[in-house]
Amino acid sequence: MSPIYHLAVLGSPSAAQISDLEESVGNAVAMFDLRLGQEISWEIVPKIFDPDQQRSSAAVFFGGEEADSASLVSLLRRGIPVIPVVSDLSCVSAEIPALLQPLNCLSYTNGGAKRVATALLECVGLLPKQRRVFVSYRRDEAKEAALQMFDALSARHFDVFPDTHSIAPAEDFQTMLWHRLCDSDVLLMLDTPGYFDSRWTTAEFGRALAKGISVLRVGWPGASPSARLATASRAELEDEELDFNTGRVSDSAIARICLQLEEVRSKSHAVRTINLMSNLRIGVEAIGGEVIGMGAGKGIHVRLPTDQLVVVYPTVGVPTSTTMHEASMNSPDQSVAILYDHVGLHPRWLDHIDWLEKCIQTTHLVKACEAGWQFADWRG
Numbered sequence: 294m295s296p297i298y299h300l301a302v303l304g305s306p307s308a309a310q311i312s313d314l315e316e317s318v319g320n321a322v323a324m325f326d327l328r329l330g331q332e333i334s335w336e337i338v339p340k341i342f343d344p345d346q347q348r349s350s351a352a353v354f355f356g357g358e359e360a361d362s363a364s365l366v367s368l369l370r371r372g373i374p375v376i377p378v379v380s381d382l383s384c385v386s387a388e389i390p391a392l393l394q395p396l397n398c399l400s401y402t403n404g405g406a407k408r409v410a411t412a413l414l415e416c417v418g419l420l421p422k423q424r425r426v427f428v429s430y431r432r433d434e435a436k437e438a439a440l441q442m443f444d445a446l447s448a449r450h451f452d453v454f455p456d457t458h459s460i461a462p463a464e465d466f467q468t469m470l471w472h473r474l475c476d477s478d479v480l481l482m483l484d485t486p487g488y489f490d491s492r493w494t495t496a497e498f499g500r501a502l503a504k505g506i507s508v509l510r511v512g513w514p515g516a517s518p519s520a521r522l523a524t525a526s527r528a529e530l531e532d533e534e535l536d537f538n539t540g541r542v543s544d545s546a547i548a549r550i551c552l553q554l555e556e557v558r559s560k561s562h563a564v565r566t567i568n569l570m571s572n573l574r575i576g577v578e579a580i581g582g583e584v585i586g587m588g589a590g591k592g593i594h595v596r597l598p599t600d601q602l603v604v605v606y607p608t609v610g611v612p613t614s615t616t617m618h619e620a621s622m623n624s625p626d627q628s629v630a631i632l633y634d635h636v637g638l639h640p641r642w643l644d645h646i647d648w649l650e651k652c653i654q655t656t657h658l659v660k661a662c663e664a665g666w667q668f669a670d671w672r673g
Contacts, residue, residue, distance in 0.1 A: 296333060297559045298419065298559050299351075299417075300318070300351060301336040301339060301342040301351075302336070302337050303342060303365075304356055304357060304362070305358075306338070310406065313406035314410060315335065317406045317410035318335075321411075324450055325449055326449055339364075340361075343364070343367070344373065347564060348559050350563070351374040351376070352364070352373065352374070352376070353375075353376045353378055354375055354378065354393060356379045356384070356390075356398075362390045366392065372566070372586075373587065374589070376412050378409055379398050379400055381402055382398065382400045393586075393588075396586060397589050397590070397623060398589075412589045412590065417559070417562070418609075425452045426446055426554065426558075427477035427480050427501070428442055428454065428483070430483035430488075431483075431494060433487075435485050438511075438541065439455050441541060441542055441547055442481060445548070454473045454474075467493075471639075472611065472637065472642060474500060474501060475504055475636070476611040477501075477506060478507070479508070479557050480501035482511065482525070484518070486513060486515060486516045504636065507557045507558070507560055507561030508522075508526065509526045510525040510526065512527060513530055528550050569634065572632075573593060575664075577668060580665050582597045590623040591606060592604040592606055592620070599671075601671065602627065603630055604627050605630045605659070606620045606629070606630070606631050607632045607633075612633045612646055612658060613646075617653055617656040617658075621653075632659050633661065634661050
């Protein structure tokens with residue numbers, strides 16, 4: 294199969310840095326049953342790094358006097374994260390090309406390969422806290438299979454939301470359900486014969502599409518795919534893979550679905566990030582500003598018409614106080630914004646983050662659909 298994620302080491306890394314970074318990244322992704330050179334492409338100083346636009350991708354750039362920068366202009370224009378790494382922060386101007394200097398640089402002496410590996414994996418959404426799946430199913434038709442998927446995906450370090458037991462008593466069930474859906478990377482749809490006969494599973498499917506959340510449809514034997522599934526990825530169950538008496542799915546089919554879901558998740562993460570960045574670019578350019586590029590922590594560096602620089606962190610899913618804290622820590626001496634899509638979020642949560650913004654003056658929240666409007670009068 295083709296790689297699910299694309300990573301590259303650019304610039305002029307030493308042999309020791311390549312070896313240490315490869316070991317750190319390889320160890321980190323092993324917990325997800327992923328391997329460098331197979332599910333994750335791993336390119337070392339390629340002449341051109343040109344990853345698939347629909348796969349989560351990132352590059353680390355090791356600075357130096359003879360560092361090759363042929364791919365950088367294209368990567369920055371496409372919104373692919375590039376993490377500049379220097380021997381010491383006092384050497385940025387000497388080691389890093391001018392077009393990368395506005396981005397936050399990492400010092401290799403501060404944390405070494407492990408810190409660079411964490412920054413690289415964060416950019417493609419491969420930290421455990423970033424892996425969220427919403428399981429959509431008819432309880433009277435696929436409860437046993439849903440529980441199997443919950444166990445299998447949890448073992449692969451996904452945060453799995455099955456609506457049967459993930460919402461506390463006394464909560465507004467449907468409002469919280471939509472909130473959790475908005476915070477998911479993939480809708481795993483267990484397409485039993487009666488899936489679209491239910492108002493709620495039909496709404497879950499439709500609202501996932503409305504939010505740009507990718508759908509993986511697991512087709513039950515005998516269930517004809519609906520015409521509305523044209524954009525969904527598909528995994529079909531064969532008769533011998535489903536026990537019709539117990540409702541259990543074979544272990545081999547579960548493993549196959551988990552691997553395919555990883556691929557769908559990579560695409561979803563890439564596309565939703567691109568959508569946020571497109572909204573930002575359109576808004577900023579409409580008011581005469583400029584998007585410079587994306588660096589460590591997925592911070593997008595923006596120059597406003599007033600020449601003020603802002604670091605904008607696109608948030609796929611639900612922004613939290615932790616999102617704001619990490620953004621301000623990543624860019625402590627800069628104007629910082631969190632870009633997010635507010636549609637579908639719980640009203641109480643929207644009130645909560647409005648209150649947070651009033652209390653925390655260092656970081657501001659920007660709705661993706663209002664980026665140009667808010668940056669036109671930016672006082673961050």
